[in-house]
Structures are given as structure tokens and as C-alpha cells.
Amino acid sequence: MVDHVAFVVTDLAASAALYERLLAPLGFEVLYRHTTAIAFGADGIDDFGLNEGTPGEQPTVAAHVAFVAETRDQVDAFHAAAVAAGLTDITPPSVRPEYSVRYYACFVRDLQGNNIEAVWHASTAQA
Template identity: 35%
Template sequence: MISHRNLRAICHASLGTNDVAKAKSFYQPLLATLGIYLVCDYPHAVAFGKGYPEFWLQIPFDKQTASVGNGVHFGFVATSPQEVDEFYRVAMTLGAKDNGAPGPRKEYGEPYYGCFVIDLDGNKIEASYWHQENA
């Protein structure tokens, strides 16, 4: 048994892609800004995590075209505002679309600092930091 699994509420998340190699080339340098690395690499899927495959990008199991869902997004943990800023900068460099530049969001509360981007497949992703002294 993986010792940290009893501290987790979610095992993993998957986003569909129509081009695994392209998704990998986008996410590998992007997630490295948060200390998240490639842990599984298959022709049909890749997975990233901090030692465990937590975030998957894959061709849909039914072999149909991958699509995005309105209201769906995936948020990554940053350990500082600087990591959020770097995540955003690298995402923009890699061809992501801006969906909310780094900064506080009063509607999410005082501790929140984050950014939002849209990946190459149209998925909405976020990096956020919560100031612990304010949480």
C-alpha cells in the first residue's frame, strides 16, 4: 500500500486528448514548474504526479474524439505565488490561452492566489496557492 494514499480523497484525474505526444510536450515542462513530473508514459496515455500517477492525459477509452466539458477544470497545487506566476508564464510560452492571469481572487477568499489557462486541447487548468496564515 502506498503510505500517503490514506491522506487522499481523490486517486487520480484524467483529461482526454486527441494527441498524446502533443499533450505530453505541453504538460511535461508546465507541471515541472510545480514539482510534478512524468511517472507513466504509454502510447495511449501519460501520467504525471509526485511519485504516483495522479494526473492522466489519454485518448478516450471509447476511441471517440476527446472533448472538453463546460464547468470542468483541473486545479494544481502551487507552493508559492511565484510558482503560480511561473506556471502561467510557461503555459503562455507553450501556447496555452489565457483564462485569468495570476493574482488574488476576492470571490475565492483572502488566502487564494492563482491563475487559469486553457491547454492545447481546450481543457481548463489552474494553479493556485493558499496563503496558510490566512486560511
């Protein structure tokens, strides 16, 4: 299992504001903020971070990360926050039977073009 993920970004302030908005419906909060980094997590555990790149350092692009939602409504709220923020909508919230009949998710692109997902795994098949 992966303990945490961090992306290098070109504009830390803009990316931090965006992820604060996206991750709030999933129960994530800002755990710490420095001049060049910010960490998000739930229950006080650092799960996801953003680091401002140094001159010449390439930002993280074309990556994919999926954040676990505890309910279907959290996936919907994540998606609504992303659309309100003007992010590119890859796939709106829906059951994804190609993965599992219990897989409910949405996909958006962040400011760097990364594929960001919110997913809820239901206990039974979803319609």
C-alpha cells in the same frame, strides 16, 4: 477527495509535451509513459494522466482541474510556461478574493479547451 484525474486527448504527443512543461514548475514529473497514456505526479504518486482517445471516442473538453502550488512563485512559473506555450490566458496570476483572500491562482485553456488552474493557498491574506 479525488485520488487522480485523467483526460482523453486527441494528440497525446502534443498534450504530453505541453503538460510536462506546465507541471514541471509545480514539482510534477512523468511517472510513466506508454504508447497511449502518460501519467504525471509528485513524490511518485500518479495524480494526473492523459490518454489518447480511441477512434470515435470524444476527448475531454470543458473540464476544470486545479493543480496545487506550494508557493506563489510556482503559480507565476506555471502561468509563464502556459503563455510561452501559446495557451489561451483566462486569468493571469492574482489574488482571487471571491474564493478567499488567501487564494492566489491563474487559469489557462489547454489544447482541448479545458480550464487548467494553478493555485496557492497562502497562510494569511494576500495583497
